[in-house]
Amino acid sequence: MRALRPVVPMVLVLLLASCAVVPQTRTRPVASSNPAVLSLLDRAHKQSAAGELEQAGASLERALRIEPRNALLWQELARVRLDLGLYRQAESLAAKSNGFAADNRTLRGENWRIIGQARSGQGDYRGAQDAFDRAEKQ
Amino acid sequence: MKVFNFLKFGKKTRRKKNTRNSRRLTKRKFLLTALLAVLLLVVMYVVCLDYTVRTRFEGRRFALPARVYARPLELYAGLKLTPAKLVAELELLGYREAGLPREPGSYRWRNQQVDLVTRPFTHGDGPQESISLRVTFSGGQVEALQGRKDNAVIELLRLDPALIGGIYPGNNEDRVLVRLEEVPQRLVDALIAVEDVRYFSHRGIDPRGIARALVMTVSGKSVQGGSTLTQQLVKNFFLTAERTVRRKLNEMIMALLLEMHYSKEEILETYLNEVYLGQDGNRAIHGFGLASSFFFDKPLMQIDLTEAALLVGMLKGPAYYSPRRHPQRALDRRNLVLGEMAEADFITDQELLAGRIMPLGVVERPPRGTSPYPAFLSLIHRQLRRDYRDEDLRSEGLQIFTTLDPWVQRAAENALNKQLKRLEQGRGIAADSLQGALLVTDAQNGEVQAVVGGRDPRFEGFNRALDAQRPIGSLIKPVVFLTALQQPQKYTLATLLDDSPLLLQQPGTEDWQPQNYDKEFHGQVPLHTALAHSYNVSTARLGLELGVPSVMDNLRRLGVDREQPGYAASLLGADTFSPLEVAQLYQTLASGGFRTPLRAIREVLTFTGQPLQRYPLDVEQVVDASSNYLVTAALQEVVQKGTAKGLHRYLPKDLGIAGKTGTTDDFRDSWFAGFSGDRLGVVWVGRDDNEPAGLTGASGAMTVWAEMMAGLGLEPLLLPVPDNIERVWVESSSGLRSAAGCPDAIELPFIVGSAPTESAPCGPGSGGNSIKSWFERIFK
Numbered sequence: 001m002r003a004l005r006p007v008v009p010m011v012l013v014l015l016l017a018s019c020a021v022v023p024q025t026r027t028r029p030v031a032s033s034n035p036a037v038l039s040l041l042d043r044a045h046k047q048s049a050a051g052e053l054e055q056a057g058a059s060l061e062r063a064l065r066i067e068p069r070n071a072l073l074w075q076e077l078a079r080v081r082l083d084l085g086l087y088r089q090a091e092s093l094a095a096k097s098n099g100f101a102a103d104n105r106t107l108r109g110e111n112w113r114i115i116g117q118a119r120s121g122q123g124d125y126r127g128a129q130d131a132f133d134r135a136e137k138q
Numbered sequence: 139m140k141v142f143n144f145l146k147f148g149k150k151t152r153r154k155k156n157t158r159n160s161r162r163l164t165k166r167k168f169l170l171t172a173l174l175a176v177l178l179l180v181v182m183y184v185v186c187l188d189y190t191v192r193t194r195f196e197g198r199r200f201a202l203p204a205r206v207y208a209r210p211l212e213l214y215a216g217l218k219l220t221p222a223k224l225v226a227e228l229e230l231l232g233y234r235e236a237g238l239p240r241e242p243g244s245y246r247w248r249n250q251q252v253d254l255v256t257r258p259f260t261h262g263d264g265p266q267e268s269i270s271l272r273v274t275f276s277g278g279q280v281e282a283l284q285g286r287k288d289n290a291v292i293e294l295l296r297l298d299p300a301l302i303g304g305i306y307p308g309n310n311e312d313r314v315l316v317r318l319e320e321v322p323q324r325l326v327d328a329l330i331a332v333e334d335v336r337y338f339s340h341r342g343i344d345p346r347g348i349a350r351a352l353v354m355t356v357s358g359k360s361v362q363g364g365s366t367l368t369q370q371l372v373k374n375f376f377l378t379a380e381r382t383v384r385r386k387l388n389e390m391i392m393a394l395l396l397e398m399h400y401s402k403e404e405i406l407e408t409y410l411n412e413v414y415l416g417q418d419g420n421r422a423i424h425g426f427g428l429a430s431s432f433f434f435d436k437p438l439m440q441i442d443l444t445e446a447a448l449l450v451g452m453l454k455g456p457a458y459y460s461p462r463r464h465p466q467r468a469l470d471r472r473n474l475v476l477g478e479m480a481e482a483d484f485i486t487d488q489e490l491l492a493g494r495i496m497p498l499g500v501v502e503r504p505p506r507g508t509s510p511y512p513a514f515l516s517l518i519h520r521q522l523r524r525d526y527r528d529e530d531l532r533s534e535g536l537q538i539f540t541t542l543d544p545w546v547q548r549a550a551e552n553a554l555n556k557q558l559k560r561l562e563q564g565r566g567i568a569a570d571s572l573q574g575a576l577l578v579t580d581a582q583n584g585e586v587q588a589v590v591g592g593r594d595p596r597f598e599g600f601n602r603a604l605d606a607q608r609p610i611g612s613l614i615k616p617v618v619f620l621t622a623l624q625q626p627q628k629y630t631l632a633t634l635l636d637d638s639p640l641l642l643q644q645p646g647t648e649d650w651q652p653q654n655y656d657k658e659f660h661g662q663v664p665l666h667t668a669l670a671h672s673y674n675v676s677t678a679r680l681g682l683e684l685g686v687p688s689v690m691d692n693l694r695r696l697g698v699d700r701e702q703p704g705y706a707a708s709l710l711g712a713d714t715f716s717p718l719e720v721a722q723l724y725q726t727l728a729s730g731g732f733r734t735p736l737r738a739i740r741e742v743l744t745f746t747g748q749p750l751q752r753y754p755l756d757v758e759q760v761v762d763a764s765s766n767y768l769v770t771a772a773l774q775e776v777v778q779k780g781t782a783k784g785l786h787r788y789l790p791k792d793l794g795i796a797g798k799t800g801t802t803d804d805f806r807d808s809w810f811a812g813f814s815g816d817r818l819g820v821v822w823v824g825r826d827d828n829e830p831a832g833l834t835g836a837s838g839a840m841t842v843w844a845e846m847m848a849g850l851g852l853e854p855l856l857l858p859v860p861d862n863i864e865r866v867w868v869e870s871s872s873g874l875r876s877a878a879g880c881p882d883a884i885e886l887p888f889i890v891g892s893a894p895t896e897s898a899p900c901g902p903g904s905g906g907n908s909i910k911s912w913f914e915r916i917f918k
Contacts, residue, residue, distance in 0.1 A: 036294035061583070065583065068580070068581075069856075089756060093757055099730050
């Protein structure tokens with residue numbers, strides 16, 4: 001047992017490290033290589049956090065003018081509209097994001113979750129379940 | 139008017155009282171009562187005037203036109219932009235070149251580097267301070283943005299937007315409001331010296347001034363008003379132009395009242411913004427702010443001594459002393475002002491001498507009062523009228539932030555003008571007989587970047603881009619083909635269509651016998667080829683198979699929100715649409731099947747910069763991604779191999795542009811609608827009298843489109859491929875499954891499960907496989 005003592009913290013450290021590193025690379029892909037887009041995205045996040053959802057939407061639209069094919073930006077906009085209760089728009093924007101997401105499964109999974117939430121917000125529970133199922137499959 | 143009635147009524151009661159009491163009262167008592175009554179009336183009268191003065195002065199002081207701005211240019215590393223183009227943008231914004239830019243609104247250009255100081259500006263999402271920065275360029279791109287003080291990297295910088303027009307009040311008063319602190323001291327000095335020397339010491343009226351004026355008038359030396367600035371403001375502001383003693387009295391009382399309630403600075407500021415200084419057609423130039431740009435084409439802040447003297451001199455008679463019409467009179471008057479300034483010790487004798495020999499400095503042509511982009515502005519006005527009362531638009535000083543891109547607009551105007559002239563000359567068409575219209579939008583977000591309503595882009599009349607209703611011919615075909623491709627079990631791009639003679643006989647209507655453009659029939663043609671070559675007969679037969687109503691339903695879904703009659707001939711574009719409606723239709727295809735309402739306005743702010751309304755991006759999926767993908771791929775083939783292949787004379791093939799030509803009967807209308815990855819454009823060319831223009835879609839409108847887009851540097855159209863799309867080799871002539879290398883084989887996209895399963899002789903399911911047949915052919 002004594003011989004194992006130094007190993008325990010090492011294992012713990014390794015476990016923690018894997019927790020900390022691996023999910024990050026999975027859920028947080030690099031949003032853009034363009035610092036201007038990143039700064040607008042950052043701005044949008046701050047505005048969302050402050051409850052300024054309309055302004056957050058405006059910042060994301062600005063970013064989309066620079067990178068109109070950026071799936072993550074379309075998704076962020078979908079989420080802002082979802083938070084505003086604009087379900088029909090949220091659903092369409094998430095679908096639009098899916099169009100640009102190519103084989104980014106994380107992004108697509110999140111889009112389907114947004115679509116699911118938007119559908120249940122509109123009272124379409126069966127459609128919502130379909131969307132959540134698709135989110136799981138990604 | 140109210141005041142006047144009140145007076146009359148007062149006189150009557152007084153007379154009645156007089157007769158009733160005269161017998162009983164002593165003479166003294168009577169006098170006292172009368173005096174009291176008069177005093178009371180005077181007090182009431184003054185109170186009434188006071189009320190008028192205060193409500194008018196504090197209420198809305200000026201009817202301010204709505205100001206309309208273009209999109210602001212966003213600068214960031216990696217943006218495609220040359221230094222020359224940035225400088226052109228700065229010039230458009232009225233930035234000045236400076237040896238060392240320090241003031242907001244100045245810049246310096248040295249090779250691959252532009253230093254500038256931006257102007258502070260309140261955008262739709264809040265104020266932005268003035269920033270001093272350096273922009274470096276490399277290889278046609280912005281390389282970096284850096285703060286000039288601390289060398290810190292700036293990630294994103296938004297310039298102030300260009301003012302592109304106004305929506306003016308009914309009386310056509312126009313003005314640019316200025317704050318007193320923005321007004322050069324020299325102007326205030328000139329005003330004080332000439333109009334009211336004791337302005338800062340009197341209380342609204344100037345007894346010494348009046349006495350002096352009286353003496354001068356009586357002695358016959360000159361007729362002087364003796365009015366203070368306050369009185370002049372009162373006269374402009376509250377009173378009519380009649381010249382009576384009563385009005386003069388009112389003016390004096392009101393001037394005293396105004397001075398009691400408001401500071402000298404407030405009154406002066408209002409005066410500077412109110413006065414009338416000239417006329418531009420039916421537009422009245424009010425205030426020094428606008429006068430400065432009208433006569434010198436620069437902001438009031440930047441005018442010098444002699445320019446200030448000229449403006450002040452004109453106050454006496456803006457028409458009589460107009461520096462454009464009567465330069466000598468204006469010059470004499472200006473020098474007189476300079477003399478008065480020297481006498482009042484505002485300027486030195488040296489300045490006086492130097493000033494007297496200066497030219498007037500007036501720009502020959504005033505900057506355009508009306509918008510240089512009337513067609514775009516009419517689209518704005520139309521959109522705004524849905525949400526605002528017209529009188530508010532014309533008086534509340536709203537700030538309208540639009541999506542107009544001045545560079546795209548310029549490219550569009552030039553292309554239309556140049557190309558129509560070229561077409562007329564090259565094809566022996568009567569000069570100036572052709573007309574055209576076009577719109578450019580952002581392919582993804584539906585923002586309108588340019589609108590041209592006719593050959594003369596400054597013409598404020600008929601706007602063809604919005605209001606010309608013309609048959610769209612083959613531009614309708616993608617809707618027919620989309621309706622088919624939405625039934626993947628029945629139709630694919632490889633489906634063979636019947637292009638043999640067609641006769642439609644329906645009771646009550648004339649027989650219908652559509653013809654192809656080349657007057658031939660093509661037998662069995664693959665669906666994608668029928669679209670690429672725009673075959674009418676097979677399209678009509680396909681549309682009839684699908685049912686005209688279902689095609690019309692799709693048209694509405696795509697964004698043409700109005701009832702269409704839907705005859706068989708509608709399938710070949712006999713119905714009329716405006717270029718704007720066509721743009722909306724193609725916008726949905728360009729943005730992947732998401733209907734994105736075209737928008738020309740981003741935000742509306744109040745006069746003080748408070749957000750009033752935002753017009754956010756709105757998308758709605760109306761076509762499934764995969765059928766939209768198929769029809770777009772077919773539209774790319776139109777440009778690669780079909781009716782629009784001439785586009786490659788202007789634009790590189792690898793842009794993958796998708797587009798469609800449209801030609802109507804007897805060549806009356808020539809259309810082209812097309813999109814790249816970033817822009818969508820719709821062009822119409824024809825004649826206003828609807829006579830044949832002699833142009834096909836490809837020979838007319840398409841060349842305008844190409845000319846315009848070639849100058850804009852398009853992004854390639856890279857279609858995102860939906861999950862359920864697979865690429866399969868088919869034999870073109872039979873529509874059967876084939877393989878790479880087989881004769882007549884073509885690779886086409888299919889919705890999974892819809893590709894043909896039956897194999898052609900040289901296909902995967904045939905006796906030999908494709909590789910074998912490929913070897914066979916090689917060794918034959």
